[in-house]
Amino acid sequence: MMVSKWWSGLRTVVERPISLLCQSSEFHTIQAIPRECTGSRIAARDRAQGRIPAVVFAQNLLDKNPHNRTLSKKQILTTERKQIKSILDSVELPFFCSTRFPLQIRAGSGSSVLLESGTVLPLKIHRDEESGNILNLVFVWADEGMELKVDVPVVLKGEENCPGLKKGGYLNRIRTSLKYLCPAEHIPPKIDVDVSNLDIGDRVFMRDVEVHPSLKLLSKNENMPICKIVATSLEIPEPAKE
Missing domain, CATH: 2.170.120.20 (Ribosomal protein L25, C-terminal domain)
Incomplete structure (x- = not known):
């Protein structure tokens, strides 16, 4: 031929x-609260309470060249397991890690006090090898103008x-x-x-x-x-x- x-x-x-994927992301604003402490025991406690440990930072922190790394608003957070599951059911993998989501960081669970907000892109989902349960999430800031x-x-x-x-x-x-x-x-x-x-x-x-x-x-x-x-x-x- x-x-x-x-x-x-x-x-x-x-x-x-204008795709359905982008439309669905607009209806999911990820709600998170800060984590003051880290460690395996703290993370296990959060998971037992129905939450998923998460972190959000600037992608250039992963750059191999230290001169390309800049100070960024790194945040240690937890998210609601039910909400993350709802998002994954709507967006589906692997499109989850190529879809931006609004993020709101509240002072506490159910709090109306907004500490910070922005747009994030999921980078990694860490799962338990045996159960498949999500252990933690990694996001990068993805506000307009960032590459x-x-x-x-x-x-x-x-x-x-x-x-x-x-x-x-x-x-x-x-x-x-x-x-x-x-x-x-x-x-x-x-x-x-x-x-x-x-x-x-x-x-x-x-x-x-x-x-x-x-x-x-x-x-x-x-x-x-x-x-x-x-x-x-x-x-x-x-x-x-x-």
Whole structure:
């Protein structure tokens, strides 16, 4: 198949901010209270009371170069387990860690005193290996104007119409996410990749993805494929002639 034939039909786009994912995040303002003490015993007590220990800080604190680290409003917090579960049921993984949420830090559980507020991006969810229960959460500040490194999930769509799959091919999912340097206000919850026009042997490369011009792909090689339609059977060679 000619490249121009399938390329004209290829539509690889980023889910826009009007998506249901972003809409759902607007209805979830994470409520948290400060933690004065830390440690395994304190954390276990918080979990027994239906709370999840959490921390929020500036992402550049993770920079390997100490000169790039700046003082930030690091906060040691706890959140309500029921609320976090409700958010995860609504947004679902892995989109939770590419979706911004408003955060309100209250003086105490049920208090009307607001100590601080802002917008955060979930960075990590630590779970118990056996039970799967959330042990703690890590957030980074994601207020407008900040730049963050984000792993944006890749979602493949159009498999039911893919010519290569109808011929018996196999969809090889090479990358499940792409890392971008994003202004906080332009972080896409996900990237939709349309495979409905791919034939056997066709690929979608990182360079094919259309994103907001302010996003910078953090990859050394943008020619790496995201997915490929591969054949599932090998040609049987003809027997050698005597």
